[in-house]
Amino acid sequence: MIIIDKISERKNEFIELPDEKLSKKTSLENCLLNLFHWKEKKKEIHEKKIKVALKINSDEELIFGENDLRYIKMIQINFLNFKDGRPFTLAKKLRKKFLYKGEIRASGNILPDQFVFLLRCGFDTVEIKEMEKDTWLELLEFDDGLYYQP
Amino acid sequence: MYKYSEIDKKIVANRVKQFKNQVDRRLSGKLTEDEFKPLRLMNGLYLQLHAYMLRVAIPYGELSSKQLRQLAFIADKYDRGYGHFTTRQNIQFNWPKLPDVPEILEELSKVEMHAIQTSGNCIRNISADHLAGLTIEEIEDPRPWCEIIRKWSTFHPEFSFLPRKFKIAVTGCSEDRAAILVHDIGLRLIKDKGDIGFEVFVGGGQGRSPYIAKKIKNFLPKKDLLNYLEAILTTYNQLGRRDNIYKARIKILLNELGIEKFKEFVEENFKRFSNKKLILDKSTIKNIFKFFKLPSLKPGLEKVPEIKNSLFLEWKNQNVLPHKHPNYSIILVSLKSNEKPPGDASSIQMRKLADIADKYSFGEIRVTHEQNLVLPHVENSRVYEIWNELLNINLATPNIGLITDTICCPGMDYCALATARSIPISQKITDHFKNYSHQKEIGDLKIKISGCINACGHHHVGNIGILGLDRKGKEFYQITLGGSAKENASIGQIVGPSFSEKDLMGAIEKIIKVYKKNKIYEKEDFLSVFKRIGIKKFKEKLYDNN
Numbered sequence: 001m002i003i004i005d006k007i008s009e010r011k012n013e014f015i016e017l018p019d020e021k022l023s024k025k026t027s028l029e030n031c032l033l034n035l036f037h038w039k040e041k042k043k044e045i046h047e048k049k050i051k052v053a054l055k056i057n058s059d060e061e062l063i064f065g066e067n068d069l070r071y072i073k074m075i076q077i078n079f080l081n082f083k084d085g086r087p088f089t090l091a092k093k094l095r096k097k098f099l100y101k102g103e104i105r106a107s108g109n110i111l112p113d114q115f116v117f118l119l120r121c122g123f124d125t126v127e128i129k130e131m132e133k134d135t136w137l138e139l140l141e142f143d144d145g146l147y148y149q150p
Numbered sequence: 151m152y153k154y155s156e157i158d159k160k161i162v163a164n165r166v167k168q169f170k171n172q173v174d175r176r177l178s179g180k181l182t183e184d185e186f187k188p189l190r191l192m193n194g195l196y197l198q199l200h201a202y203m204l205r206v207a208i209p210y211g212e213l214s215s216k217q218l219r220q221l222a223f224i225a226d227k228y229d230r231g232y233g234h235f236t237t238r239q240n241i242q243f244n245w246p247k248l249p250d251v252p253e254i255l256e257e258l259s260k261v262e263m264h265a266i267q268t269s270g271n272c273i274r275n276i277s278a279d280h281l282a283g284l285t286i287e288e289i290e291d292p293r294p295w296c297e298i299i300r301k302w303s304t305f306h307p308e309f310s311f312l313p314r315k316f317k318i319a320v321t322g323c324s325e326d327r328a329a330i331l332v333h334d335i336g337l338r339l340i341k342d343k344g345d346i347g348f349e350v351f352v353g354g355g356q357g358r359s360p361y362i363a364k365k366i367k368n369f370l371p372k373k374d375l376l377n378y379l380e381a382i383l384t385t386y387n388q389l390g391r392r393d394n395i396y397k398a399r400i401k402i403l404l405n406e407l408g409i410e411k412f413k414e415f416v417e418e419n420f421k422r423f424s425n426k427k428l429i430l431d432k433s434t435i436k437n438i439f440k441f442f443k444l445p446s447l448k449p450g451l452e453k454v455p456e457i458k459n460s461l462f463l464e465w466k467n468q469n470v471l472p473h474k475h476p477n478y479s480i481i482l483v484s485l486k487s488n489e490k491p492p493g494d495a496s497s498i499q500m501r502k503l504a505d506i507a508d509k510y511s512f513g514e515i516r517v518t519h520e521q522n523l524v525l526p527h528v529e530n531s532r533v534y535e536i537w538n539e540l541l542n543i544n545l546a547t548p549n550i551g552l553i554t555d556t557i558c559c560p561g562m563d564y565c566a567l568a569t570a571r572s573i574p575i576s577q578k579i580t581d582h583f584k585n586y587s588h589q590k591e592i593g594d595l596k597i598k599i600s601g602c603i604n605a606c607g608h609h610h611v612g613n614i615g616i617l618g619l620d621r622k623g624k625e626f627y628q629i630t631l632g633g634s635a636k637e638n639a640s641i642g643q644i645v646g647p648s649f650s651e652k653d654l655m656g657a658i659e660k661i662i663k664v665y666k667k668n669k670i671y672e673k674e675d676f677l678s679v680f681k682r683i684g685i686k687k688f689k690e691k692l693y694d695n696n
């Protein structure tokens with residue numbers, strides 16, 4: 001899998017570890033945590049001021065405490081199904097309600113035809129199969145920046 | 151009429167290119183049918199029983215003669231020479247071939263038309279009162295508001311993958327001809343202390359669980375319209391059910407939460423997410439209204455001349471309405487003749503009607519949600535002339551609002567979901583009651599027929615509703631009574647066990663007998679009698695074997 005933004009491929013600076021490796025790891029810096037691990041390690045993250053990334057599924061609910069977001073460099077929203085449009089609203093919420101400035105990434109079951117919508121709702125990057133990269137970037141060429149919504 | 155701006159043109163042209171790319175990817179196998187489905191649906195392309203079906207958007211039901219001619223051209227070149235006008239004021243073509251569809255979309259774009267968001271789980275074509283801008287009692291013309299909503303909802307990045315489809319209707323009158331109370335959102339323009347704004351209803355719908363919409367806002371200032379719609383859609387997109395397709399509409403969410411709780415979420419989202427750029431300023435509104443001015447109407451006769459021709463007088467009596475300009479009339483063109491399925495028009499009729507619209511009605515045509523057409527501005531002095539021309543193309547059936555003016559879904563003749571045929575039922579009714587004076591004696595009565603529980607034929611809100619069912623491979627029809635889609639909206643009550651196709655007409659005849667026997671004054675209509683006497687008397691008559 002590779003990460004792309006609206007221009008090209010981007011280096012993935014976050015690592016996702018299986019449970020047993022995560023528990024042995026001394027520093028959580030730049031680790032991609034799921035919601036369970038995030039809740040479990042939240043105290044430590046706050047205390048040590050560690051920067052992590054958070055991965056949630058499209059059917060999970062996000063509730064943030066005060067200052068949580070300053071330790072989350074990236075939020076990855078994983079589409080369980082491309083027809084499930086909740087992440088579009090979730091990204092808007094992150095940007096507008098929580099004023100989140102970090103990276104928002106889409107992963108999972110998504111279509112290249114959704115790329116423009118994702119970008120317009122506040123996503124920065126998508127995780128896709130390497131072989132699909134050209135299609136994703138080609139479809140962006142249909143976007144001429146003309147939209148009815150401000 | 152609205153005219154495309156450069157931006158509209160580019161957006162539609164771009165969508166044609168994009169869809170062509172999607173079709174190419176589907177045909178080459180890069181997209182699976184499952185992946186292609188929501189993409190094609192967002193472009194109005196369904197897979198039906200025998201073939202693809204393309205649904206073309208007619209925003210708020212307004213058509214120009216040029217557009218109607220193009221629809222006729224498409225019907226001839228890519229289909230079987232006819233089109234079907236729908237209950238959402240759109241038109242469907244039943245036989246296009248997938249590789250032709252990008253070309254059809256290109257042909258449509260030449261006359262400022264498209265098939266965007268006529269299906270799929272997104273905000274659908276915005277519908278409106280078909281008499282918008284034409285009546286004296288109207289508070290304000292709903293069409294400019296529909297156009298504002300159309301733009302906002304087109305390719306909305308957040309609301310293109312909703313839990314289920316989403317329908318919005320707008321009216322500017324207290325009399326509801328747009329069925330706003332059976333829409334996901336219904337908007338009614340109202341006046342409050344001199345200000346005009348919207349009364350907002352939410353959560354209406356038909357399908358297997360019919361609901362009448364509930365009022366969520368007594369008065370919404372015009373400037374806040376889009377932010378408020380956005381707040382409702384945000385709430386729905388976030389909380390609407392996605393586990394069960396039959397429980398995914400906003401009506402179910404609203405009824406599970408209760409209107410008060412639902413409203414709290416909406417108000418919170420409205421407060422939290424209101425976007426300054428979505429606030430409608432006076433100049434934006436004014437610019438849109440410019441497109442919807444009345445054409446320049448000239449003085450003429452106060453009344454339609456009473457020509458001594460009984461067929462003409464029947465038609466005039468039934469299909470001609472007064473225009474707000476005293477020297478003009480509104481003509482309703484019935485698509486419910488006994489020769490064609492309800493809502494169908496041949497390419498010949500479309501072309502001829504386009505010519506008639508040019509000659510008599512400033513090139514304007516409208517589509518009603520009851521599947522008829524309207525010629526909106528006809529000089530009183532020319533009504534007889536136009537009748538003659540309509541008669542020549544079999545479009546002068548005098549039955550608007552009467553028992554043979556049925557709403558009917560395509561049913562098992564076309565639709566993959568249907569459990570029974572509905573078109574033949576409608577045709578039987580049209581045949582049975584074809585005598586005008588008999589129909590007139592029965593008076594205003596709406597029969598609505600659906601070929602399955604999904605209720606595309608609006609049977610829940612028919613004064614008499616007919617629902618086609620499959621019982622062990624045989625078609626049966628369940629009857630509901632007392633439904634209405636008007637301002638007094640109500641869901642019909644099931645009268646009892648269903649009838650076979652053979653017994654159905656007899657049952658309808660009995661219902662009419664009970665009605666006639668119980669009306670207490672000459673013009674008391676069916677719905678009024680039903681509300682007064684209740685379902686019991688109808689039941690007794692229908693299921694009394696003695």
